[in-house]
Amino acid sequence: MNWDIVKGKWAQLTGDVKAKWGELTDDDLTQIDGEREKLAGKIQERYGLAKDEVEREIDDYFKNK
Incomplete structure (x- = not known):
């Protein structure tokens, strides 16, 4: 999904x-x-994940929204 x-x-x-x-x-x-x-x-702050992992999760999540 487009971020706009x-x-x-x-x-x-x-x-x-x-x-x-x-x-x-x-x-x-x-x-x-x-x-x-x-x-x-x-998300990084709350979950302690690496930036690339967070970016991948966000991409995967919003891809189908």
Whole structure:
């Protein structure tokens, strides 16, 4: 999915994103506001994953949205 679309639909996608990455808080989702880099940073912070792993997870997740 194009990230312009993700940003535009962020309010609708936050529930799905929180279901996938449950350690993200509502405040995190508000701060991310549909921006890929912020999402990747928060996932790295909460889960302790490497950047390339996070990027792959995000790509896989949003590919089918």
